[in-house]
Amino acid sequence: MRSIQARYTIITTMLLLVILALVGTSIDMAIRYRIQDDGFGNAERVASQWSALVRIGDIPDPIPATAPVDLVQLVNSRGVVINSSRQAMGMAPISTTRPPADDRFQQLTEGSVMVMAIRVSPAADSPVVYAGLEEPAILHEHHLEYFIAAGVLILLALAAWMTWCVVGRTLRPVAAIRARMSEITVSDLSLRVPIPPGEDEIALLARTANQTLTRLEEAVEQQRRFASTASHELRTPIAGLRVQLEEALLYPDDIDPRDTIRGALTASGRLEAIVNDLLQLARLRAADPAPQELIDLGALVTEEAAQGTGMPVRVQVNARVQVRGSRIQLIRVVNNLLSNARRHADSRVEVSVGFEDGNAVVAVVDDGAGIAPADRERVFERFTRLDDGRLRDSGGSGLGLAISRDIAHAHQGTLLIEDSPRGARFVLRLPAEDTQPLGAADSDVQRTGTVKAASPSRRAAGKDSAVKETAVDGRGSGPRAQPRAQR
Template identity: 40%
Template sequence: MTLLCAAFGALILTSVHTERTTERSRRSHDANMRAIALLARGELASVHAERGVAALQMIDPVGRVVAASPNMRERPPMATFVPREGRLGRTETLCDMPVFAPDCMLVSATLTPRRDGNWIGYAAAPAHPWYVSGRLLGGVLTGSVLLIGFTAAGAYRIVGRALRPVDTIRAQLSKITSTDLGHRVPVPGPRDEIQDLAHAVNETLDLLEAALQRERRFTSDASHDLRSPLTAMRTQMEAALLHPDEADWPVTVATTLDSLQRLQAIVTDLLTLSRLDAGCAGPLKPVDVSDLVARELDHRLQPLTIIRDLEPAVVPGDRIELIRLLTNLLDNAERHAASTVAVSVRTENGQAVLAVSDDGAGIPADERERVFQRFVRRDDARVEDASGTGLGLSIARQIAEQHGGTLTAEDAERGARFVARIPLCHVPAAP
């Protein structure tokens, strides 16, 4: 607004100055023309005054002043410039005239051709300053200051009212700590960007609170599962040391090794989860899931009956991660199967579908989603196999999701059935 006021103020002053200057130039030219008319009739006196001009002189062809206003008597010509070629008039602003110093004068020169030569008439009037007059300048400045002041006050009030919810959001956020994420920022009424910001902040806080709760639950479960083998090893070693002569050291060492193996499996799975959470996936390359399953089954010891039903299915993926997904599903199936494990690979709706089934006790429908949580193990699983970590299915699902797919527990005629779906490689159409 200041720039606009400055521009409009300069435009107003320039326009008025130009108009006033043109008006005074016209008056000076008219005064010259009246003096020239008197000269033509032979009625021009040596002392000649004209209203509307401050000074006047008539100069003959040889440069003598033959007529002048009273204040210019017996003075040299007030100016030396003449109209340009082809023109009869010219106006200049002169600031070095001794009679009117230090004021500037607007001097008009009029050329009059006669038989004896060219006569020059000079008429001078006070030149307007750049601001024309103090009254005009004061009016422009007063109006500009008032307009700028009203604009500043209005902008301050509008912006302050618009940003007041932001200050409220900031104050509420400052109350939130890592141990108390229950606070939420108020959502303002008007539907605008501030309301969208408040919704985004609350959604972010919801995600942070959920993540913190998962982290706390994960830490608690990990501590519990890590403490169990450590406690068992400590108890066994302390009991053996209390009665070293009576202890069966080979059995004690074997039991301790079992606990160490479980501890190592938990730590390995925790490192895998940490890497998956950090998104440290390897480069994705085309992988044939059927070939990967066949190779894995060929290298595994098979105490159970394995039924294969494999179709070619190529997906973009990390081969090592996909092997880990398959291994976890097969280990889970073998752990709970009575006698048979079925593995199938097929393509469906642009996805590779890997299904691993067993003929065990199965999973109740209300627990099919819970088994994918970290460190969750059903009671019967703890009895059947105490070496499990409770992380295998969680790792398998996270690997499937990192490949843009899903892993779910689905209905089966008998036992449990886990199905992983991963998008197939895009094959460009032939030209």
Template identity: 40%
Template sequence: MRRLFGSVRARATLGATLVVAVALVAAGTGLLLALRASLTDQAGSQAESTANRVASQLVSGVGYRELDLPDGEDGRPVQVLDAQDRVVAVSEGLERISGTASDEVRPYSGAPASDGAQDRDGEDPEESNDRDDRADDEAADPEDRERGEISDEPVHSDGSATVDGESAAYLFARIDLEAPDKGELRVYAGAPLSAERSAVDTATTAMFIGFPLLLGVVGGVTWLVTRRALRPVADIRQEMAAITASEDLRRRVPVPGTHDEIARLARTTNVTLAALESSVERQRRFVADASHELRSPIASLRTQLEVGAAHPELLDLEGAVADTVRLQQLAADLLLLARLDAGERPGDARLDLAALTREELSQRVADRVPVEQELVEDVEVAGSRGQLTRVLGNLVDNAQRHAATGVRVTVGVRDGSAVLAVGDDGDGVPEAERERIFERFVRLDDARSRDDGGAGLGLAIARDVALRHGGTLTVRTSPAGGALFELVLPLAGV
């Protein structure tokens, strides 16, 4: 199970299915509620219509027995109650009722037969005389005759009834009225809820059957679409596994023909592989060149020591010391490059570039040509004192090897940056080779001996240190016609 849901395709399918399920449940619930409310309102309207029709008859003076009430075939029970909640009229075929003010289905024994007029036998004489007087008054003055009133606000209630032997749920509408000669009455008329419940049940059944099928379709389509969308990812993974197994960094992952995130991932992966291939190749060349450069002084030193051991009088002590110094310098250069490649941070110590330059140049005693200085004071930079000193030394050493009559070192500020420039009056650097000379173990003076030309690491170290300090190191033609190396560093605190 964990392996299954560890797949992006499985999680995407599950997520899409859950979202659709929630949406379907919400939509289905809303649909059922809306359907139920609509059908209930329809039943309420039917019940109100029946109640209003009966109430209109009562107000117009129709007697209880003369009321036009629905019969059993209509399936709409009607019950008329007086002010004491006694049944005075009911629809035909009503056998049982609930949800109204009375559960009686027959008029009470003393209910008037018609027109609200009771049988005068046994009637109280005073009540008979009062009624006769009222009748006379109404006949004498028709304008004053009391008119009936029907309430404009029906009241609904749920209940049930049995009509002609069939029981069902009903929605009852109650209409309050006041009729002439009848007093206050209440009319209850019911409309069956069977249609509403049948429609809701049918819709619910359809949802229970349709929703799982729809979710299955959504899940299947999502699974297939996700599988197709992630197929390039599987191809990229397989190719990366093959590259790792074969260690062949020349291979590249396939790039799909789409323009989506996966295609950009593939292109980025190929760029990364190209950079890794270049880095590994550069590392291989570095190791090979370092081995070659170390082999020469070690072999020379060993030869001199062996000769000196066999013939002490033939020992070239100065040559052995020179080879040892060269070996020491080469080892120091290789160690510094290794630290730079490992990401050694230069630090953030504040340094006066002019003071550092003056101090370094004052310690040089074996220069071939004189060094001219032009230093602007208080040019502060942040970084490693040892690394910046090494850069200055490498640039001056390079200028000493190529200068004809002199070297010029300047320190100043230009465009908000500190600038250290080392120029000579030698042959200069061809424009086509101005970037290549900063590669490791690259020398443009191959015709000269290694002792004079160096190992080809000085400028590479200087460029790496400049980049680590957030600056640049470039070369162009000096005013004297030779090479002019410019180290540009950000000012401290800027």
């Protein structure tokens, strides 16, 4: 049966039927035993009275009897009625059962008559006194069972009706939610399911469904904007590449093939950078698991600061902090922040690594023009590049900071732009696994120093495909394997 309302009603009714049947049977037996016990008690009292009078020979004829025990007989050993009450005159013996000598009192039921038989004495020829009364009609005509059965049926019908109504009322919001959900399509995610009053499970379900729909609407809208922006960003280098190739074909005598090839390589490099960043974003948004390991964040920052070119970076490590995460992804974040700071700094870049409130904190500060407070969140959006970033580096993809923030979130951390007296201050916070204060043997003024750019031979010797794909020159010129964070 598909209907929950019908299923719950049937189950409740069947369960209640079993319970009421047991209760009804118990009530019937209790009432029946009580009536019979009272009847046999009265009959025993009357039979005992006349049995005592028989033993002393002082029994009247006929035997006086009153309701309810109005049937009294004295029967000899041969089964002949020798005395009786007026109501029992002319009747055959009430019972043919003679109590044995060792069990002189017996309760008997003869048809609809409850009888108490008492043997006057243990002697073989002892007469027997029978005292009986008609069983109430409620017992021998089954009126009691009919009454109890009728009560059970009424209670069952009432319980089934109440269950049907209560379950139906409970499921009514579910039907409204289902109807509204059937109206929601990918093209229109603005509808929300109705929320019933109260704080029960269905109300919580409706609120959760609306929250899910809100997130889904935001995700779909974000994907639409992303697809539109990505198509626009990809169209420009593709169009430029096509124009260069067409000019080379149309004007072979006027166009230098080497210039065409060099321009095509530049355009293809930009396309490759955009596509690689898009793939990186897709993997991060899909929660693609990355290998987790313990990482000394100060050592990683110091090492990566030495790998770049251009403006020197001053690194200050205030504590040995370990975090758990993907080394390749964290290197990507550090390189993005360092290359971004070098590109926009006027004279210096400062990086500090420390510990604060259970988090490892990496702060990258440059002394450039800075970022206006209104733009501090916008720069983390995909394909967003401020005017200053376009002037300093026209080849970036505008995805570096978006990727960096996604990596931070994937590591349960944050990446924000905070206030700085001059320039921009990017702060990366990650949950720390372990931290130790630096001793005198660990550092030169708490491991503070200026990290100079690596020599070309060193960069070539230490180049790793996963790590070095984020390396850029500090001037923002030349081809890059991956686009950098753009402002």
